[in-house]
Amino acid sequence: MLEIKNLHVDLEDGDKTILKGVDLTVEAGKVHAIMGPNGSGKSTLSYVLSGRDGYEVTGGSATLDGHDLLEMETEERAAAGLFLAFQYPVEIPGVGNMTFLRTALNAQRKARGQDEISAADFLKLVREKARALEIDADMLKRPVNVGFSGGEKKRNEILQMAILEPKMCILDETDSGLDVDAMKLVANGVNALRDAGRGFLVITHYQRLLDHIVPDVVHIMSEGRIIKTGGPELALEVEKNGYADLKAEVA
Amino acid sequence: MAAAPQRTAEGALQIDTLRAPEGGAWVTTAREEALARLRAMGLPQRRDEYWKFTRPDSLTQAEAPRAALFEDAGEPEMFGEMDRLRLVFVDGVFDAEASDDPAMAGLRIERLADVSAQDIHWARDLYGTLEARGQVPVPRPLAALNTAIAEDGVLIHVTGSAGRPVNLVYHHRSETSDAALHHVIRLDAGAELTVLENGPAAARFNKVMEVDVGDGARFHHVRVQGRDHERRAATHIFARLGAESAFKSFTMTANGVMTRNECVIEMTGDDASAHVAGAAMGDGDFHQDDTVFITHDALRCESRQVFKKVLRNGATGVFQGKILVKAGAQKTDGYQISQSLLLDDDSQFLAKPELEIYADDVACSHGSTSGAIDEDALYYLRSRGVPKPIATDLLVLSFLAEAVEEIAEESLRDEITARLAAWLERRRG
Numbered sequence: 001m002l003e004i005k006n007l008h009v010d011l012e013d014g015d016k017t018i019l020k021g022v023d024l025t026v027e028a029g030k031v032h033a034i035m036g037p038n039g040s041g042k043s044t045l046s047y048v049l050s051g052r053d054g055y056e057v058t059g060g061s062a063t064l065d066g067h068d069l070l071e072m073e074t075e076e077r078a079a080a081g082l083f084l085a086f087q088y089p090v091e092i093p094g095v096g097n098m099t100f101l102r103t104a105l106n107a108q109r110k111a112r113g114q115d116e117i118s119a120a121d122f123l124k125l126v127r128e129k130a131r132a133l134e135i136d137a138d139m140l141k142r143p144v145n146v147g148f149s150g151g152e153k154k155r156n157e158i159l160q161m162a163i164l165e166p167k168m169c170i171l172d173e174t175d176s177g178l179d180v181d182a183m184k185l186v187a188n189g190v191n192a193l194r195d196a197g198r199g200f201l202v203i204t205h206y207q208r209l210l211d212h213i214v215p216d217v218v219h220i221m222s223e224g225r226i227i228k229t230g231g232p233e234l235a236l237e238v239e240k241n242g243y244a245d246l247k248a249e250v251a
Numbered sequence: 252m253a254a255a256p257q258r259t260a261e262g263a264l265q266i267d268t269l270r271a272p273e274g275g276a277w278v279t280t281a282r283e284e285a286l287a288r289l290r291a292m293g294l295p296q297r298r299d300e301y302w303k304f305t306r307p308d309s310l311t312q313a314e315a316p317r318a319a320l321f322e323d324a325g326e327p328e329m330f331g332e333m334d335r336l337r338l339v340f341v342d343g344v345f346d347a348e349a350s351d352d353p354a355m356a357g358l359r360i361e362r363l364a365d366v367s368a369q370d371i372h373w374a375r376d377l378y379g380t381l382e383a384r385g386q387v388p389v390p391r392p393l394a395a396l397n398t399a400i401a402e403d404g405v406l407i408h409v410t411g412s413a414g415r416p417v418n419l420v421y422h423h424r425s426e427t428s429d430a431a432l433h434h435v436i437r438l439d440a441g442a443e444l445t446v447l448e449n450g451p452a453a454a455r456f457n458k459v460m461e462v463d464v465g466d467g468a469r470f471h472h473v474r475v476q477g478r479d480h481e482r483r484a485a486t487h488i489f490a491r492l493g494a495e496s497a498f499k500s501f502t503m504t505a506n507g508v509m510t511r512n513e514c515v516i517e518m519t520g521d522d523a524s525a526h527v528a529g530a531a532m533g534d535g536d537f538h539q540d541d542t543v544f545i546t547h548d549a550l551r552c553e554s555r556q557v558f559k560k561v562l563r564n565g566a567t568g569v570f571q572g573k574i575l576v577k578a579g580a581q582k583t584d585g586y587q588i589s590q591s592l593l594l595d596d597d598s599q600f601l602a603k604p605e606l607e608i609y610a611d612d613v614a615c616s617h618g619s620t621s622g623a624i625d626e627d628a629l630y631y632l633r634s635r636g637v638p639k640p641i642a643t644d645l646l647v648l649s650f651l652a653e654a655v656e657e658i659a660e661e662s663l664r665d666e667i668t669a670r671l672a673a674w675l676e677r678r679r680g
Contacts, residue, residue, distance in 0.1 A: 050634050053626065078636035090631035094649025103645065104635035111636065143649075160635060 001199040002026040002049075002168050007060035009041075009048050018044045020224035021060065024201075026168065031200040033210055035235060036221035037243045042203045043087060045221075046172045050084040051077050064168055078104075079111035081167030085157040085174050092144040097156070100144045101126060101163055108164060129162040133189050151182035158189035169193070170201045175209035187212030207239035222247055264313045264396075266290055271399050274367035277375035285379050285398035292390040301389055304569040304601040305540040309509050310393060310455070310485045315429035318454035318481035326673070329449040329475055330666065335418040336360075338405055342423060342453050343430020345403050357411035358444065363404040363433060374406045374435045381461040381489035385515035389544065394487040394513070397459040401433035409442040409468070416445035416471075421452035423479055428453040434460045438468035440493070445471040445660070451479030458486040466493040466520055472500040473663050475670065482507035487515065494520030494549070501658045503667055504531040504539050505674050511540040518580075521550040528557040528657035530667070532647075532674055533566035533598075540569035541589075547580040547610075556587040559654040561647050562598035563678075570602045570619070578609040585615035592650045593623055594643075644675040 002025065009019035018041045026032045036042050048055050049062055051074035062069045069077055092100070106116040117125070130140060133155045145153050154174055161169055171190065175183055190213050194200070202213055210218070210232065218234040219226045222243065227250045228234065238246065266289055271282035295307040309316055338360070339349040345362050353360035366372050379398040385391060407417060419434070430453035438444060442465060452458070464470050476484070484507065490498055504510055516525045531539045545554045560568035570589035591600030602619040624646055632642035651671060658664045 052630055052634075073639070074630065074633035075636050075638045075642075078634055084634055086631070086634075090625075090627050092628050092631070092646070092649060094652035095645050100632070100635070100645075103641065104632070104637050107638060107641065108636035111638075164635065 001028045002062070002064055002201065004062045005060050007045075007048070007062060008058045009044060010056045010058050012054050012056050017058075018055075018224055019048070022224070022226060024219065024226060026199040026201055028167075028199055029196040030216045031194065031202060031213060032217045032219065033202045033204060033215040033235065034219045034221050034226075035204060035207070035238055038205075040221045041224040042221055043172055046084055046170050046201075046203060049077075049170060050074060050082060075107070076111070078164075078166075079108045083161050083164060083166035083169050085154075085161060085169065085171045087173040087176060089145050089153040089157055091146045093146050095144050097140050097142060097144050098126065101160065104160070105163060125163060129159055132192065133159050133162070134185060135159055150177035151179065154178060154182065154186050155189070158186055162189060162193060167197065168199045168201070170203070172203045173205065174202070175204055175206065183209060184212060207235040210235045220246055262312045263294055264311055266294060266396070269399070272402050275369050277370070277372060278367040278378065281375075281379040282399045285382070285395045288383065288386060289392055289395040289399060292386070292392050292395070294392050294396075301542070301571070304571070304603070305509075305511055305538065309483050310457075310511065315427060315453075315455035316481075316483060317426050318423070318479065318483065320423060320426060321451055321478045321480070329670070330416075330418055330447050332666070333416065333662065335416040335447060337418045337420050339420045339422065340403070340432060340452065342425050342428035343403060343432055343456070345405075355414060357413045357442070358407055358409040360417070361406045363406055363435075364402055366406060367402075373408055373437065377435050377437060377461055377463055378433070381463065381491055382459055382487070384491070384517065385487070385489045385544075391487060391513060391515070393457060393485040394459050394489070397431050397433055397457045397487070401431040401457075401459065404433040404435070406434070407436045407444070409436070409438045409444045412443040413445070416447050418447040418449070421448070421450035423451035423453055426454060429455045431457045432459075434458075436460065436462045436470070438462070438464050438470055440465040441467045443469040445473070448472075448474040451477075451482060452484070454481070454483070456482070456484040456486070458484070460486075460488045462488065462490040462498070464490060464492045464496040464498055467495045468493065469497045470499070471659060473658060473667070474500070474502045475667070476502065476507060476510060477505035477670075477674070480506045480508070483509040485511045485513075487513045490514075490516045490525070492516065492518045492520060492523040492525060492552075495522045496520060497523065498525045499657065499659060500527050501654070501667075502529045503670065504529065504533075506533065506537060507539060508536050509538050511542065513542045514544070516545045516554070518545070518547050518549050518552040518554065521552070523549065523552045525552070525554040526557075526657055527555070528654045529559070530651045530654040530671065531558075531560040531568060532671065533560070533562050533568065534678065535564045535566060537562070537566035538569075539567070540571070542569075542571040544573045545575070545585070547574070547576045547583040547585065549580060551582040552580065553584040554586070555657070556589070557654045557657055558589040559651050560591045560600060561594065561651065562591055562600060563594035565595075565597035567598070568600045570600075570604070572603075572617070573605040573607065574615055574617070576608040576610050576613050576615065580610045581612045583610060583613040583615065585613070587617035588653075589619045590650070591621045592647060593621055640679045644672065644679070647675055648672060
């Protein structure tokens with residue numbers, strides 16, 4: 001589904017190279033996790049895949065179902081089925097959460113040649129998905145993420161994911177700033193979306209999220225490369241020994 | 252009286268030889284007094300501090316610059332969904348046939364041109380009076396000019412609660428029309444009125460609206476300036492607020508090569524509230540200036556100025572806003588914000604926020620910012636599949652929302668928001 005080959009990325013301002021040849025394939029129906037220390041390039045990878053400005057791809061490729069992601073605009077990538085749950089969801093004063101969700105869903109449907117969803121069907125869809133994430137009517141009415149707690153913002157990300165039903169979901173440190181209860185809620189939301197046709201890439205610092213969203217494959221990223229790949233047990237190993245040992249091992 | 256300053260620019264209106272139109276005794280007196288005021292202060296000059304950001308030339312020259320007529324694109328009529336009383340002016344002249352029957356419970360509507368020949372009228376105490384008071388401490392010569400030469404306008408005396416809004420509808424039918432309208436509105440104690448204004452008025456338009464808001468009265472004003480790209484307009488609102496009264500005015504400005512909107516409010520009764528807001532959107536040779544002066548001269552009054560401008564392709568926005576708190580106006584609550592969203596590097600926003608306070612127990616704040624579209628918000632919206640042009644429009648509307656929120660009536664808020672969205676959509680290309 002998602003295929004990344006030898007991806008090299010520089011920061012546009014300055015000469016700093018962040019990604020130095022990332023190879024990664026996420027198959028449909030699988031959950032891959034990327035772990036790694038601060039500054040290893042995990043978040044950069046998620047931004048480059050979703051098309052954020054400020055990065056320059058100097059080599060390699062990234063495709064979704066064979067389509068070249070790097071050639072597409074950010075919104076085209078979304079319509080093609082890519083979704084990034086942000087580490088820091090953006091507050092947008094003056095734009096209601098419902099307006100935002102409906103605009104996004106209809107834009108994607110339009111881009112895929114589908115009809116816009118009716119107001120009644122949309123309301124029903126949002127209510128159903130929001131209930132599972134314990135998002136109340138008030139949160140839906142407020143401007144996007146404005147005045148939301150850290151946990152509410154992350155739940156709002158998962159709500160968007162549930163409504164947009166992307167093929168490929170990238171979660172960038174979705175566990176950061178969450179207490180245990182909020183993390184369980186978010187993890188349940190993600191697990192409810194797991195199915196044979198959907199791939200996940202879960203980026204995290206800590207193993208604890210992976211207790212709730214159990215991955216099929218775990219990658220360790222360091223200094224812009226995947227340095228080790230294994231099963232869920234690899235996450236436990238990191239939790240026990242830290243990244244230093246792993247880095248020494250591959251060096 | 253000192254001789255008029257010798258500072259008439261070439262091509263400018265010759266105010267020394269200007270004659271006021273004939274009328275009845277009271278209106279003639281008011282016009283001649285206004286003419287004397289105008290001659291004493293002279294027309295605005297480019298070097299005047301108050302005209303530092305806006306060139307007065309096209310507003311003061313003798314001949315109105317030609318302005319192309321707007322071609323109707325078949326849009327729905329402004330405020331068309333509302334039950335309102337329409338008073339129509341064509342190039343500055345009242346059109347009775349196109350207007351609704353002005354009879355309505357709670358108020359009396361008359362035409363300035365009809366009553367100016369009467370020897371005595373309630374408007375005598377108001378016509379030009381609030382304008383004259385508003386000339387201190389800053390002169391506003393174009394308003395004095397208006398009082399001197401305006402022959403038409405509407406006089407509204409509100410004695411109760413007006414059952415529906417009065418809608419002043421302007422039409423521009425001549426490419427060279429030079430129109431002056433002077434409206435006077437008096438709200439008795441406890442009265443209530445909503446005035447709506449819309450439509451291109453003339454090639455050049457000079458308008459004064461004097462509003463006397465009695466104790467406990469409520470005045471709402473929503474104005475839409477648009478559909479005339481080559482508009483040149485100087486408008487003034489002069490309002491006096493009695494105790495516990497409320498004044499709310501919102502203006503949407505789109506397009507227009509030269510628009511100067513002044514709003515001068517004097518709060519003379521305790522516990523009154525004045526809100527003035529504007530949302531402006533300009534493209535290219537757009538120049539729009541909001542100049543606001545609010546004087547607190549009573550206890551516990553609240554005032555709020557909220558102005559937002561979206562500027563693109565070299566457009567210019569100006570804001571001059573002042574809160575003057577006189578000695579003794581304790582517990583004043585004054586707030587002022589002016590912000591611009593610059594969609595490119597060629598556009599500019601010029602702002603002069605001012606506070607002048609002579610009381611020691613007040614809460615006043617002001618702020619002014621200029622910025623570009625928030626790139627993080629844009630990326631966030633796009634990452635959810637919203638195409639860049641639509642995402643940009645959403646963010647523009649969100650930027651304007653704080654000003655639009657100042658409109659009390661929800662249906663009016665929705666209509667204005669829809670018009671703003673339509674303006675943006677037409678420019679999406």
